Amino acid sequence: MxxxxxxxxxxxxxxxxxxxxxxxxxxxxPRLLQEPSRRASSGQQPGFETAFQSVAGLNQMDGDRSSSETNLKYGISQALYDAWRYENQQPYQSIAAIDRDEVRAIYQHYWQRGNCNQYAAPLDIACLDSVLSFGIEYTRGFLTDLPVDPQSAALEVARRRESFRYQVAGGRYTDMRGGQHLLTEGVRRDRALAELAESYPADRQTELSRDLRRWLGGGESAAPSGEQSGDSSTPAIDRPNLRTSPSDSPRTPDEIYAQAKPFTVEVWIESSGIPAPAAGIVLTADGLILTNQHVVNQSDFKFVRLADGRDVTGTIVNADPSLDLALIQLEGVKGLPVAEFAPASTHVNLGDTVYAIGSPSGNHWQMTTAQIIQVQSDCGLANVRCLRTPEGFLKPGNSGGPLLDSFGQVIGVNRAIQQRTGEGVSIPVEVIQQYVEGRGA
The missing domain is CATH 1.20.5 (Single alpha-helices involved in coiled-coils or other helix-helix interfaces)
Incomplete structure (x- = not known):
């Protein structure tokens, strides 16, 4: 019983x-099945108008480069503008002369061609900007096998776009005139899109998105912005030789020096018959060294002295005067300490404390400190904006050495001292990444 x-x-x-x-x-x-039809009528969906404003706003987020520098305006290239005007039987016109009505018409055209209205915000924004930037076919690849949550999906699209640019950087981009500049501007836009998606207000996301967060245990709040869904089938691309190990909290100057000295080297040169040290950064354990192009080009390169006191011969394997960066491959070394690079320099603001290690005026492995005085500064390179530091921070002997943030990570390569002001300029880490990866290092 x-x-x-x-x-x-x-x-x-x-x-x-x-x-x-x-x-x-x-x-x-029923909500999942009815969601596409609800998008057209629900007041909670931003639709084309908000996507239009958001994509146009990416130009402010990525610095609003002028058309003379990038051949872009409102994210529209000259080639795309030419094609649109041709289809509408209008004569050629420079992208610099495009007006807001034409921008809206082009956005509307590609919004429809890309079927971006089928996606929830902010994924619809990522769709529109991707169609404008990459075309229909590539955008379809970016939009497959995405996380269910629209915000996570939009972040994944931005990540895939940047990864795609780095995949082709060693081919078409670097073979084209101005290719590195095109890559720089493209990556800047991808990161602006990621920033927009990451900060997209929860009250402007769809009701379905909020429901999914609750079902997944996230409550009403957004999922942590740094997380990415495991649903994506697109693997992350490891960037060779550029370690990006985020630190938890700022370090003391002594800790920064202890961490950075081992991967900082002296690049010994001879100028006018006088030997002198510049600086360099260890990229790989087998001795790939990054320094300035002007260091090895304007002088007779002799050898590299490691922080442990060893003198090692090497060969200059690449030098790019347009970026003022060069690579030296050392002979017969292994197990060298490797620099930690920050993922980007965008977290550095005016007034932030930075550090430099080099051999200023012959003082070997000396560390100096100062505050950033400008983050987008001219530094004598046509397509590069540098970090600027005050007079006295950099001296001869710092060229080619690391600029470090308060976490001890490399955010730039120290380049030069302005003769008129004595202020220093440093090439940001984003340019370093593009240079090294574009050469398959």
Whole structure:
């Protein structure tokens, strides 16, 4: 009798669980099926108008480069503008002369061609900007196998776009005139899109998005912005030789020096018959060294002295005067300490403390400190904006050495001292990444 009662109890419990699951499915599945049609009429969906404003706003987020520098305006290239005007039987016109009505018409055209209205915000914004930047076919690849949550999906699209640019950077981009500049501007836009998606207000996301967060255990708040869904089938691309190890908290100057000295080297040169040290940064354990192009080009390169005192011969394997960066491959070394590079320099603001290690005026492995006085400064390179530091921070002997943030990570390569002001300029880490990766290092 007790066995029968236990069997009945278990049967009733199973029936109850099944009913609960069916009810839950009945509540959620209709929403999933009806979501595309609800987008057209729901006031909670931003639709084309908000996507238009958001994509146009990316130009402010990425620095609003002038058309004379990038051949872009409102994210529209001259080639795309030419094609649109040709289709509409209008004569050629420079992208610099485009007006807001034409921008809206072009955005509307590509919004429809890309079927971006089928996506929830902010994924619809990522769709529109990707169609404008890459075309329909590439955008379809960016939009496949995405996380369910629209915000996570938009972040994944931005990541895929940047990864795609780095994949082709060693080919078409670097073979084209101005290719490094095109890559720089493209990556800047990808990161602006990621910033927009990451900060997209929860109250402007779809009701479905909020429901999914609750079902996934996230409550009403957004998922942590740094997380990415495991649903994506696109693997992350490891950037060779550029370690990006985020630090938890700022370090003391002594800790920064202890961390950075081992991967900082002296690049010994001879100028006018006088030997002198410049600086360099260890990129790989087998001795790939980054320094300035002007260091090895304007002088007779002799050898590299490591922080442990060893003198090692090497060969200049690449030098790019347009970026003022060069690579030296040392001979017969292994197991060298490797620099930690910050993922970007965008976290550095005016007034932030930075550090430099080099051999200023012959003082070997000396560290100096100062505050940033400008983050987008001219530094004598046509397509590069540098970090600027005050007079006296950099001296001869710092060229080619690391500029470090308060976490001890490399955010730039110290380049030069302005003759008129004595202020220093440093090439940001984003340019370093593009240079090194573009050469397959």
């Amino acid at each position: 007790r066995c029968i009662q236990r069997f009945r109890t278990r049967t009733i419990a199973l029936i109850g669980i099944n009913l609960t699951l069916w009810v839950a499915a009945g509540l959620v599945l």
